[in-house]
Amino acid sequence: MTQALRKIHYSLCHSQTLIVFVNQVRSKVTSVKDFGRAEEVTCGGNALRFYAAIxxxxxxxxxxxxxxxxxxxxxxxxxxxxxxxxxxxxxxxxxxxxxxxxCEPGVLHLACEHGLILKEGTDFFIEGEVLENVQEADRYLVENDEVLDKTVKSLRSHLFKRRE
Structure with a gap:
């Protein structure tokens, strides 16, 4: 893996290409001096750790x-x-x-935090609808795409306007 990554690293950097590697992690029980602590071992070796940007x-x-x-x-x-x-x-x-x-739970949380969706106790007020708990509010946003899109757009404009 190290040799292969070394060969393609230069051309990837210059072509602005993104490669995503999915690597499995296994547990390896170490010796007795470490009191049987489990160590993480990757199948592809340690090369991905060094070459990865994220x-x-x-x-x-x-x-x-x-x-x-x-x-x-x-x-x-x-x-x-x-x-x-x-x-x-x-x-x-x-x-x-x-x-x-x-994405609905995150949108709901941020919209409540910034006052775009009203929350009193466990009740949520979205577009004139009164929803009794988080599950109902999430389900409402899943079922009504236009309400979700409108909330996301207003949340983005609110957040980006605040940073300027």
Whole structure:
């Protein structure tokens, strides 16, 4: 892997190409002097760690359920190495089977934080609708694409206007 990355590194840098490697991590139990501590070993060796500009560790945190059915996975993404910005940032995401990453909970949280969606106690007020909890508000945003798009547009204009 080291030799292959060394050969393609120069041409990738000059062609402004992005390559994403997915590498499996395995646990290897070390010797007795380390008290049986599990060490992470990558199948491709250590070359990806050195050549990567951004290295993220993605792990499953749980299952997302709607009533009794499993509808997705909860994942944790941690930036371990980042040459472009400070590392060690962490994000909790949800992925729905057949849909991908769920953006609705993040939009709902930011919109409430910046006053675009009103929240009183556990109730949410979105476009004249009164929703009793977070699950109902998320479901409402999933089912109404135009409301979600309008909220995202107003949230972007609000956030980018504040930074100027």
């Amino acid at each position: 290295w993220m560790r993605i792990s499953r945190t749980g299952l997302l359920k709607t009533e009794d059915k499993v509808t997705g996975l909860g994942i944790c993404v941690q930036v371990v190495k980042n040459k472009l910005a400070p590392p060690m940032k962490k994000a909790e995401l949800g992925t729905q089977f057949g849909r991908g990453i769920c």
